[in-house]
Amino acid sequence: MPTQAEIFKKVSATLVEALNVDHEEIQPTSTLQGDLGAESIDFLDIVFRLEREFGIKIPRNELFPESIFQGDPEFVLNGKVTEKGLKELREKMPFADIGKFERNPDMTAISDLFTVDMIAKYIEGKLGSKA
Amino acid sequence: MRWIWIDRFVKFERGKSARAVKKLSLAEDYFQQHMPGYPIMPACFILEGLAQTGGILVGEANDFKEKVVLAKITSAKFHREAVAGETLLYDTEIVTLRPEGASIVGKVYTLAPGQSIGEPVNPPMAEAEIFFAHLDKSRSQQLFGDLNFVFSGELKHLLGLAKVAAQRTDGAT
Structure with a gap:
């Protein structure tokens, strides 16, 4: 199994290709949309590339869940993710660092969960479970 | 002018690769303006030809049931x-094909003087990576119903045209 550093390097190279950004711009905490300018279609491109790069299968909605809460009022109330919503988030995205988000669970900030580090952690989990 | 940027398929391997040919005639409208006195094909039209070749390859892989739309040109080099009078060969290959979409790599070659259509001999004059999305089934059903507006007519007929041409060639030999 590759080391964490090797995985991060490959994930960075994938993002350089998919998003046409410079290597220097990519930090573990960089958010895909805010910092690296990813658009919705780029997420699918990134998934395709990660599958090829790491030889894994990434089921639809696993790495980048679309509309996690489906407008369910139990999960989102007045623009804030509820306690139940946060629980759902932890279950669906165990590889995401939701610590910061939990302190101010504003729906508009949910895209900040999608970071370079989140992808690397997801891949680590995938490769670990494959062995 | 119709929005068809390839003349004919000359090679087609289902789900894998396709090659199409496009002859550039000086009579085509865009050469009058691009550029006056120096007729060169706009690069975006070269990409369109490559995308049509690859898009039909992707669409046919699912029996034209998906609405295949060009989502992103990840990279393109020219x-x-x-120039007018040249013949372009569009070579495309599927890299990834999934229920949500597909990606292809494509290379554009020109035929050397006197060369008949076959394997390219010159280095590519352009290359690109193109990403297609399958329109979300439930959403596109609401908007367009069952009609597949992508492959409703001419684009799909190109494959039939290629078959006719191939039969003629077979008959001649």
């Missing part, structure tokens, strides 16, 4: 210009 090494030289294509």
Whole structure:
């Protein structure tokens, strides 16, 4: 199994290709949309590339869940993710660092969960479970 | 002018690769303006031809049931210009094909003087990576119903045209 550093390097190279950004711009905490300018279609491109790069299968909605809460009022109330919503988030995205988000669970900030580090952690989990 | 940027398929391997040919005639409208006195094919039209070749390859892989739309040109390089009178070969290959979409790599070649259509001999004059999305089934059903507006007519007929041409060639030999 590759080391964490090797995985991060490959994930960075994938993002350089998919998003046409410079290597220097990519930090573990960089958010895909805010910092690296990813658009919705780029997420699918990134998934395709990660599958090829790491030889894994990434089921639809696993790495980048679309509309996690489906407008369910139990999960989102007045623009804030509820306690139940946060629980759902932890279950669906165990590889995401939701610590910061939990302190101010504003729906508009949910895209900040999608970071370079989140992808690397997801891949680590995938490769670990494959062995 | 109709929005068809390839003349004919000359090679087609289902789900894998396709090659199409496009002859550039000086009579085509865009050469009058691009550029006056120096007729070169606009690079975006070269990409369109490559995308049509690849898009039909992707669409046919699912029996034209998906609405295949060009979502992103990840990279495109143009090494030289294509001028009126040349023949372009569009070579495309599927890299990834999934229920949500597909990606292809494509290379554009020009035929050397006197060369008949076959394997390219010159280095590519352009190359690109193109990403297609399958329109979300439930959403596109609401908007367009069952009609597949992508492959409703001419684009799909191109494959039939290729078959007719191939039969003629077979008959002649």
